[in-house]
Every structure is written in structure tokens, then in C-alpha cells.
Amino acid sequence: MASPKSWVPIPPKSDFSIANIPFGIITSRNSQTQKRPAVAIGDHALDLLAFSKGNGFSKLPSVDVSVFEQPTLNDFAALGRPVHREVRKYLQDILSESTSYPEILKDNAELQKAALLPKGEFKNHLPMKIGDYTDFFAGRNHAVNLGSMFRDPKNALQPNYNHLAVAYHGRASSVVVSGTHIRRPNGQILLDPTKPTEPTFAPCRFLDIELELAAFICKPNDLGEPIKIKNAADHIFGYVLMNDWSARDIQKFEYVPLGPFTAKNFGTTVSAWVVLADALEPFRADKLKSEIPPPKYLTEERDDTVYDIKLEVDLTTPDGGTTTISRVSGKNLLWSFPQMVAHHTVGGCNLGVGDLFGSGTISGTREERDDLGSMIEMNQQGKREIQLAGMDVRKFLKDGDTITIRGTCGGEDGALVGFGECTGTIESAVVYD
Amino acid sequence: MASPKSWVPIPPKSDFSIANIPFGIITSRNSQTQKRPAVAIGDHALDLLAFSKGNGFSKLPSVDVSVFEQPTLNDFAALGRPVHREVRKYLQDILSESTSYPEILKDNAELQKAALLPKGEFKNHLPMKIGDYTDFFAGRNHAVNLGSMFRDPKNALQPNYNHLAVAYHGRASSVVVSGTHIRRPNGQILLDPTKPTEPTFAPCRFLDIELELAAFICKPNDLGEPIKIKNAADHIFGYVLMNDWSARDIQKFEYVPLGPFTAKNFGTTVSAWVVLADALEPFRADKLKSEIPPPKYLTEERDDTVYDIKLEVDLTTPDGGTTTISRVSGKNLLWSFPQMVAHHTVGGCNLGVGDLFGSGTISGTREERDDLGSMIEMNQQGKREIQLAGMDVRKFLKDGDTITIRGTCGGEDGALVGFGECTGTIESAVVYD
Numbered sequence: 001m002a003s004p005k006s007w008v009p010i011p012p013k014s015d016f017s018i019a020n021i022p023f024g025i026i027t028s029r030n031s032q033t034q035k036r037p038a039v040a041i042g043d044h045a046l047d048l049l050a051f052s053k054g055n056g057f058s059k060l061p062s063v064d065v066s067v068f069e070q071p072t073l074n075d076f077a078a079l080g081r082p083v084h085r086e087v088r089k090y091l092q093d094i095l096s097e098s099t100s101y102p103e104i105l106k107d108n109a110e111l112q113k114a115a116l117l118p119k120g121e122f123k124n125h126l127p128m129k130i131g132d133y134t135d136f137f138a139g140r141n142h143a144v145n146l147g148s149m150f151r152d153p154k155n156a157l158q159p160n161y162n163h164l165a166v167a168y169h170g171r172a173s174s175v176v177v178s179g180t181h182i183r184r185p186n187g188q189i190l191l192d193p194t195k196p197t198e199p200t201f202a203p204c205r206f207l208d209i210e211l212e213l214a215a216f217i218c219k220p221n222d223l224g225e226p227i228k229i230k231n232a233a234d235h236i237f238g239y240v241l242m243n244d245w246s247a248r249d250i251q252k253f254e255y256v257p258l259g260p261f262t263a264k265n266f267g268t269t270v271s272a273w274v275v276l277a278d279a280l281e282p283f284r285a286d287k288l289k290s291e292i293p294p295p296k297y298l299t300e301e302r303d304d305t306v307y308d309i310k311l312e313v314d315l316t317t318p319d320g321g322t323t324t325i326s327r328v329s330g331k332n333l334l335w336s337f338p339q340m341v342a343h344h345t346v347g348g349c350n351l352g353v354g355d356l357f358g359s360g361t362i363s364g365t366r367e368e369r370d371d372l373g374s375m376i377e378m379n380q381q382g383k384r385e386i387q388l389a390g391m392d393v394r395k396f397l398k399d400g401d402t403i404t405i406r407g408t409c410g411g412e413d414g415a416l417v418g419f420g421e422c423t424g425t426i427e428s429a430v431v432y433d
Numbered sequence: 434m435a436s437p438k439s440w441v442p443i444p445p446k447s448d449f450s451i452a453n454i455p456f457g458i459i460t461s462r463n464s465q466t467q468k469r470p471a472v473a474i475g476d477h478a479l480d481l482l483a484f485s486k487g488n489g490f491s492k493l494p495s496v497d498v499s500v501f502e503q504p505t506l507n508d509f510a511a512l513g514r515p516v517h518r519e520v521r522k523y524l525q526d527i528l529s530e531s532t533s534y535p536e537i538l539k540d541n542a543e544l545q546k547a548a549l550l551p552k553g554e555f556k557n558h559l560p561m562k563i564g565d566y567t568d569f570f571a572g573r574n575h576a577v578n579l580g581s582m583f584r585d586p587k588n589a590l591q592p593n594y595n596h597l598a599v600a601y602h603g604r605a606s607s608v609v610v611s612g613t614h615i616r617r618p619n620g621q622i623l624l625d626p627t628k629p630t631e632p633t634f635a636p637c638r639f640l641d642i643e644l645e646l647a648a649f650i651c652k653p654n655d656l657g658e659p660i661k662i663k664n665a666a667d668h669i670f671g672y673v674l675m676n677d678w679s680a681r682d683i684q685k686f687e688y689v690p691l692g693p694f695t696a697k698n699f700g701t702t703v704s705a706w707v708v709l710a711d712a713l714e715p716f717r718a719d720k721l722k723s724e725i726p727p728p729k730y731l732t733e734e735r736d737d738t739v740y741d742i743k744l745e746v747d748l749t750t751p752d753g754g755t756t757t758i759s760r761v762s763g764k765n766l767l768w769s770f771p772q773m774v775a776h777h778t779v780g781g782c783n784l785g786v787g788d789l790f791g792s793g794t795i796s797g798t799r800e801e802r803d804d805l806g807s808m809i810e811m812n813q814q815g816k817r818e819i820q821l822a823g824m825d826v827r828k829f830l831k832d833g834d835t836i837t838i839r840g841t842c843g844g845e846d847g848a849l850v851g852f853g854e855c856t857g858t859i860e861s862a863v864v865y866d
Contacts, residue, residue: 132606164621257591259688265780347620
């Protein structure tokens, strides 16, 4: 189905075509303190609070517009997927060249001025209030690559890997929106691996990225009431890009036996615009084939429950040179997000609106060059330098480096469904006395 | 310093003497929907919303009483420790036999009727809105006991254990108040340990407890700004008892390499009344002696930064027989809560008001009989039965069993500082098709 053309000018390569309509939270130059919902269209943001106040939703009377007065998307998300679908379709109509209601916005200069904000006039904020954040490990290629490096290629995966969606609880408070600077963490690291009980307190030397997709939850369940796999997709609001910054040297010393802690909790960056699950429907792809059938509570009716999202990672050095260090499809997951929902709740754990699920690092199979989602894979555990533009090299991130993740679906200019940027720049560590 | 006598009748063995004044959240028979702050005194709750509305705080005009209109203690906590101290002292005065202001409550029958609720007239709720929950592993005896069972007694502790406060991020959404029933989780377990890749999906068979203390955070820090050890105590609001229910068989299959997940996230119970840090001051005790000096960022000026709290665990079987299965002091920690705060934030992680820190399981050294904080320690990894009253035995919990943790400081009748109960009853697992 070809997307309609929009009367809003949309650059051909824009992530935010009329086929997308992602939701976010903004403030504007004229209203710098009131956070409110918006959708992205081309280089503009449509301020949904202003749109709603200007009777923009008058042709969609069933929707409770009070959700657009909130400083997060949680209340909108909680309305459920049928409502997200209805609102997205309505906004696609309003923004299309052949809109059924030109009087609402297309021919309404006053409301356009109030609600349609050009680039530079608005600022994005974290889209949801996150209750709990869970990071999965569903990128099997990444798990194989790490397991091969740290253990051995024949036993790269732990015995549980193909049976359940391995995950750990992450830190919700330090999830930040794209653009937030990340300070290099201090911690205890082993400078001499032959002395495993003599750590040194120092700034992280092996500061890494993890290229991930992440989903926000829109529908809660009660404690003790698992979400069955057949209903799991109803609980997913939409998707963002995520960079799960990781301090590999700190992680190495601390993570046995309870998993990563200060090696991860200093910051996790997500892109600002939530791409609704519906917008990704045309880009369904088969997940990675499992070596064994999953248990019944994780068995899906179809295989195409992940998405073919073209992911790219750019590293920009302090002198401004930019190199794309990774290109990989988001379909490289063994477990889909609905499977993650079913597994997370199998013992009765309750999810809340705004909870965030990370996929785990997404890497390819090395069939393509540079299809890896973390620097520790690219540098082969510190053995080689990653080549950058301008003769520069990196093993891990230096202060002042900027990482930018992008993700786009579809090839048709003017009809792309993309995520915008997920970017962050490294600041130097706190100096301890 | 002897505590003053209260004009409110206080049973001699009450946890809630006038020396305590713990804070909680209640609803009452007459107002079943409006959650509001209260303090416990003997068998009564003093409803602070009603007290405030009745001009109860008129002699303490500096305090912003709007915090008592909130459904959680977060806003009160956020006022900071000097204010908690002032309010506690003021309420001790109001409730003492020799109160400076008898007209406020002691001689005010009308306000007593409105605000002083006897047992049975009120119900407790979760005291704080928890942002993030972190569970530490600071009970060294427990770590030694587990390490000895799972690995070997000579290498019981991991190389990092004495260097940093090992912890994992837990699940905040499933932290529930004392009295909430806990449903036995389903999950993947290895029935035959010789077949490590053939798990069975079944209800947990090894359902265990973990006896812990937990602290609520009252003062936030910004992302990237570590809390220094000398300021860490200012960030702690108060303490509760905690039972970190654990599914040992599910944990065994899932926890490598990222730590416990569905084995823990089905429920964590906390006691209802938050005992302020100030109320525990007289019961300071030395923490466990470390084998090595901690790193500078974790070095405290004094050793007595934990508390001598008499902890007890009762197991009540469905037929009503109760056995005390553990008695141990809360001082059995290698790391104090201020050290946990400093370590948690060392890399820049931001804490929020209402965050919950668990100590990890508190066990003794087996010098005393039955001084262990988990059943897997008591049953020596399934090798022996735990003897209960009435010829009954347990290795792990059966459906219908109730666990009740209690904790008390001080020996003087009428001046106890206790926590009330932290209790939960096991319900049978969800039946999957």
C-alpha cells in the first residue's frame, strides 16, 4: 500500500514520513517548561496539546484528549493498541494531501502556527516515565561472538540460551533521551589479570556501546497473572533505538555471580520518538531459527515477529570525523519482543505501562563486514583496532567521542519509517580525591 | 536516655514504643480509598492527614504539611533527614505523657477520634512509590555458606566480594507490602542435573525465602554525580524488613551469565512501617570485619554503621503450627547501607527518592543454632529436613505456608524499636494448559 503524500514538506530521506507518525514528548521555544506529547512529521513536530486545544481532534470524538495534556506518553500508551491505531490513522489523514478534513489543520493557518513546530523550535525529552527497565540478551549472534571470545566457540552459548529469553533487570533511573551526555564511569578494574583480587580504582578504560532495539509496554498485568504468548503483542506500545553503554573492564571484575551492575547503570540512551508497533507491521521479518523448539509458553503462531530495520552506528571523533562502524538488520534476534513479554511474566511478574525492554546487542554473523553491535566484538576482545576515517583508530571510546545509532525501515523515498537518532557524547570521568 | 512514657496505651512488647515512631501509609475503615501517611504508636496508627487537618502540626509551623496529603511517603522523605528528625521528635512530644502541648491531642478527644485509629480500623499499604530496587549481597556469612555449597569452602567468595558491594538490579514493580499473598512461580527447571540442556516447565519446587533488611532512599543525586561516602547516610530515609522470595530451581537454570531474573521477580515483600534511620541510632553496631581494607571511596570513618536488630523468621504451616526457623542479628553485614549508596553511585548512577536497597540475605556463622537467613542454607542444599513443630518438616516452602519476619531493637519493655511483621503466604502456581 503506497503511503499518501503529505501537505507538510517532507525531505525524501526523512525518517518521519507520513507512513510513520512516531510519538514523543517535546517542549518548545515558546513553552520551555510544559512537556507535552507530539508526533514527528518530516522536520516538524505536531504538538498534540496545541492541536487538541485547537479542536484538532474534533473529528475523533471517541479519544480522551486529556492524555495529550500529560508530560509523558504513559497515559496515551495506556489507552491500548486499538486507540493508538485509530489516532495514528487519524493523524495520517489530517496530514495527508488529500485529507478528509482540510479545515482542521491543512487550511487552518492559525492552528498550524500554534501546533506545527519546525526543527529548531522544539526539543525532545524522554517519551515515557519508565517504571522498570529490563535488558534481554536476545541477539544470538552477539551471544555467540561473546561466548566464543570469553569461553570457546564450541560452547559459546550457555545451556539455557536456546530455552529461554535470558535477561537481567537494568536501571530505569539512568535511561536518558538521545543527546544527553554520558560521563565515563569510575570503578574497580583489574589492570593485571594474573592478580584477580587486586583491582585498581580508575576511570573505565574499555568504554563500549551496545546497539539495541527497545520496546515500551502499554498494557499492565497483575502480579501473579502471566501474559500468555498469544496476547503478548497487545502489551507493546512501540519501539525505540537504544545504546546500552557498557564499561567492559568494570563489568569483568564485578559481574560474577549476580550480573552487570555499575558497569551498566551509569547511563542508557534511547531515541526520542516511539515508533508504534503498527508502523512497523509492513517490515515484519523472520526471527533467527532456533536450534530447538522453544517451550510451549514461548511458542508463537508465526515466525515473522521481528522487524527488518536497517541499523547503523556512527562514531564521530572530537575532531568531527564520522565513520559508520556498524550496519546490521534488527531482525537478528532469537527471541521476539512478544516472547520477551511472555517469558518476563511467566512466574507472575507484573509489568507496568512505561516499562522498557531492551533486545540485547544486535550483531550479524560477520558474513557482512562490520555488522557487529559492540566494540568488543569489533576489536575482537582488544586484539585489533577499529579503523576510522582520517587514519584514526579506536579499540574503545575516548572522551569526546559521539556515538549515533540510526534505524530505518523501507526503501521508498518519502515513505521511510525511521527512528531518528540515538546519540550520546562521552564526557571525562569524575576526578576522585 | 530513657524514653518518655506515652499517654497512648502501649503493650509492653510492642514494636512501636514512643522511642520508635515509624512512618507508613494507611487507609481506614472510614476512608478506604484515600491512602495517607501515618505513624505507628503501640496498637494504634496516628493518621497524619487527619492530625494535620485538625491543626496537629500547629506547633511545628516550619513543616510543609502538604506532604501528609500524599498517598506515599515520598514527599515527606524528600524533605530530608533534618525534617524527619524534627517531625519525629515533635510527635514523640505530642504522644508523651508529659507533652508540652496537651491541647493538641492528649486532651483533644475530637482529634483523637479522627486521627488515632485503633488496630483493626486501619490497613497498611506500600509506604513508598519505589523507583528502582537494588538488591545487594552484603551478608557475608550467607555468601560464604552458598559459595561453600555451590563451589568449595576454600574459595567460597568470588574475588570481587571483599572489594565492592556486590549487587544486582531487582524488579521494583513486584515489591509488595507485608500480608500480600505470593503465588508460586512456574519456570524452567532441571529435573535431571546430568541433562543440563533439558529443562522441564513446571511450578517451582524449591521455593525459598531470603531474610533481609532494606533501606529507602530520601535524597536524590544527579546522573554523573556520585554520592561520596561521607555524605551517604544523608540519603537514607529509613529501614524495613524484607523477604526476597527466591525460586532456587528456576534460578539455577537461568542465572548464568546475567544473574537472577524470573527466579526473583515474582514478588518481594517488605514490612509496612519505615523505621527512621534516627530511631535506629542507639542500636549501632560494628559491621563484619573485612579481610582487606575497602577502597577509599568505600571507607567509612567509623565501624559501627550497621544495626544490632534481633531478626526472627517464623514458618507457619497450613494447619497453623508455627516454628521459629531463624534467629540472627542484622549486624551480620560486610557492607553498610551508606557503603551501598556510595558504591551504587560510584560510576554516576542517579538515585531517586523512594528507591529501595536490599541488604542481601542475613545469616549468622552457624555458631548459634538456626541463625540462617534462607532455607537452602538451613537444609544444606536439600540434604536435610528443617524440623518444624508438630513432627512436620520442610526443605522448601509448600503451598499455604506463611513466612513471617520480625525485627526488634532494644531490650527494655515499653521502649522497643521494632519493625512489625513482614509476612506472606504461598499460593499455588498458575496452571498452564
